[in-house]
Amino acid sequence: MGSQYRHRRTSDPTSVFPGLEPGEIAVNTSNRQLAVGDANGATIGTPVILLGTRLFDTRAQYAAADLMVRAGIIYRALVDVAPGAFNIAQWEPISGTLNPAYVQKAGDTMAGALVLAGDPANAMEAATKQYADTKLSKAGGTMTGNLVLAGDPSTAAMAATKQYVDAQVAAKAAVYISDTPPAGVPDNSLWWESDTGLLFVRYRDADSVAWVLAMPMPDVSQFVQKAGDIMTGPLTLPGNPTDPLHAAPKQFVDAGDAATLAAASNTVNARAVRYDAAQALTAAQQLQARQNVYAAPLDAMSCQNIMLNGDFQVSQLYGTSAVTIPNNASAYVVDGWSCARNHAAASAVFVAQQGVAGYPVGANYVTLVAQTGLTAPGASDYAMYITPIEGTRWARLWFGTGGAQPITVGFWVYASVVGTGSLAIRNRANNRAIVANFTVSTALTWEWKTVVIPGDTTGTWPTDAGVGAFLSITFCGGATYQIAQGAWTASNAFATPQTTNFFAANGNAVFLSGVVVLPGAHVIDSATAFRLIRPYSDELTLCQRYFMRWGAAQTFFASGTLRSSGSNSYLVLRTPTPMRAAPTLTWNSITIWSGDNNVTPSSIALFGGQDYVNGTFTVGAAHGSVGALGDGILAYTGSSGGFLQLDARL
Structure with a gap:
């Protein structure tokens, strides 16, 4: 029978096709899709999609797996696609160009691992790693089982079977x-x-085979018989013997001889005085050793002590009175010893004086005290003990020549603070110097120090009655006077960069005692140092070569005669030792006596030529008349601090 057809349309991409009449056509213009109503009885009216592949449209929506054509390439939707611009991530091409996410059959490179289903069964199948790991690399490897070869090798580089090797060994000579x-x-x-x-x-030769002697019978006369024999040449052994009956090479015998000699030598050394090494001998052993070699006792070495008044026993001028040390200057404190200091800020105040010491340091000491501290020392500031040593005493050291001898300086030191002090030797011209440091390890404790100074082979070192050398012990020294320790230099230095300022605080003090200077390098320990100090009487006589003072109260000390009608007189002074040079005379409160008469002179002075070498001096005095010409007179110190002194100090 006849039918009547119609069609429907829509532009909504989200709209689904409605139920249709059989044969009725529906169009979605956005999705570019056609559908027709089904005429099948069971599904009559159901929309049947007519287009499997559509053109791409930005208005269309697509379901996953839908096909679409764009620019001549067919794509399949990977996900549901909403209307909008083309996004390659939502599509996979299935014609025109290949998807880079797939491996091409013609050959390609994987971007990740490929997991196979199992080990290969056929020759051309891809192999898994576990399968390849069971194989031996051509580059070499270790078999975990036997390798069975197809047969014996036929070329040189082939692997050989056991049976082949065994046959070859059996066929070879043995x-x-x-x-x-x-x-x-x-x-x-x-x-x-x-x-x-x-x-x-x-x-085997050409026609026979036989056992032939491999080596001829040796001449036994050329070998050592076990029963005993005499070698005609040297026998070299493999090494030293390890068994008592082994033969011994020369090196073993020589070493044994050396050890035996050394043992014997040690036995001798234990009972002998060494000259090449220090020995730990007891005092009794030292005494006996000196007696055995007729050596003088250590006490006798005091005569070799170059230092004058090193124990500070003699203090003729000031006794134990304090002496103020002026700024940028020095002042004698005891005979032969001065203290010197400088403070650019001029605020420091120093005094020094003799004190009474005792065991273990010696009879006396000198102390230098900063009553007001030497704060913030500048480059030219210093504080030190200093003593000039006469050239005649220094001469024995041969300084300034190739034979210059070293000296050993020992001394006791006691300080308020710990730090580094410096000992220096300088020449008269102050253009040669060496400085050596020493350490004060414990505050307020006497410590013994020893410093060895090498001889100076250059420079000018006078050996006359003037200054031969200056010895100084410094406890503050600015940069102007610093050099590195331990070497002679052309300088006027007496400190090092390490020298500590021991006087930074008010009341800080440094004590010194027992200074000795011996020619040569020695080990002077604190237990024997006191033996190098001369007795007071000897030291006083040595000091009077430089300074002589008559000052005891109410003492007659010189005699003479009146002249010029009794108003002038001559006195003769005699010193106990020759003086170093013509001295300077000073006096105070001297009385001239003649009989029962006395008068105070108006002047006293050295008169005419002075025989200071023999210690004889003539003194002229001017005074009022106390008698007649030629009458005898005596000089008297009185009781009010009178004195007369002769000063020839360096």
Whole structure:
């Protein structure tokens, strides 16, 4: 029967096709899709999609797996696609160009791992890693089981079977040991005849084979007999013996001799005085050793002590009175010793004086005290003890020559603070100097120090009655006077960069005692240092060479005669030791007596030529008349601090 058809349309991409009449056509212009109503009885009216592949349209929506054509390429939707611009991430091409996510059959590169179903069964199948790991690399490896070869090798580089190797070894010559010739052995085999010790080789020539002696019988006269023999040449052994009956090489014997000699030497050294090394001898052993070699006792070495008044026993001028040390200057404190200091800020105040010491340091000491501290020392600031040493005393050291001798300086020191002090030796011209540091380790404790100074082979070192050298012990020294320690330099230095300022605080003090200076390098310990100090009487006589003072109250000390009608007089002074040079005379409150008369002179002075070498001096005094010409007179100190002194100090 006849039918009447119609079609429907829509532009809504989200709209599904409605139920249709059989044969009725529906169009979605956005999705570019056609559908027709189904005429099948069971599904009559159901929209049947007519287009499997559509053109791409930005208005259309697509379901996953829908096909679409764009620019001549067919794409399949990977996900549901909403209307909008083309996004390649939502599509996969299935014609025109290949999807880079797939491997091409013609060959390609994987971007990730390929997991196979299992190990290969056929020759051309891809192999898994676990399958490849069971194979031996051509580059080499270690078998975990036996390798069975197809057969014996036929070329040199082929692997060989065990049966091939065994056959080759069996066919080669070997060494046989027996007392009869072995039978059936390969040519070139060796046979050691066990009962004679002879060695044979199986030799085959053109027409015969025989055992031939491999080496001729030796001439036994050329060998050492076990029963004993005499060598005609040296025998070199493999090393030193390890068993008492082993033969010994020369090196072992020589070493044994040396050890024996050394042991003997040690025995001798234990009972001998060494000259090449220090020995730990007791005081009794030292005394006995000196007596055995007729050596003088240590006390006798005091005469070699170059230092004058090193124990500060003699203090003729000030006694134990304090002496103020002026700024940028020095002042004698005891005979032969001065203290010197400088403070650019001029605020420091220093005094020094003799004190009474005792065991273990000695009879006396000198102390230098900063009553007001030397704060913030500048480059030119210093504080030190200093003593000039006469050239005649220094001469024995031969300084300034190739034979210059070292000296050893020892002394006791006691300080308020710990730090580094410096000992210096300088020449008269102050253009040669050496400085050595020492350490004050413990505050307020006497410590013994020893410093060895090498001789100076250059420079000018006078040996006359003037200054031969200056010895200084410094406890503050600015940069102007600093050099590195331990070497002679052309300078006027007496400190080092390490020298500590011991006087930074008010009341800080440094004590010194027991200074000795010996020619040569010595080890002077604190237990024997006191033996190098001379007795007071000897030290006083030595000091009076430089300074002589008559000052005891109410003492007659010189005699003479009146002249010029009794108003002038001559006095003769005699010193106990020759003086170093013509002295300077000073006096105070001297009285001239003649009989029962006395008068105070208006002047006293040295008169005419002075025999200071023999210690005899003539003094002229002017005064009022106390008698007649030629009457005898006496000089008297009185009781009010009178004195007369002769000063020839360096």
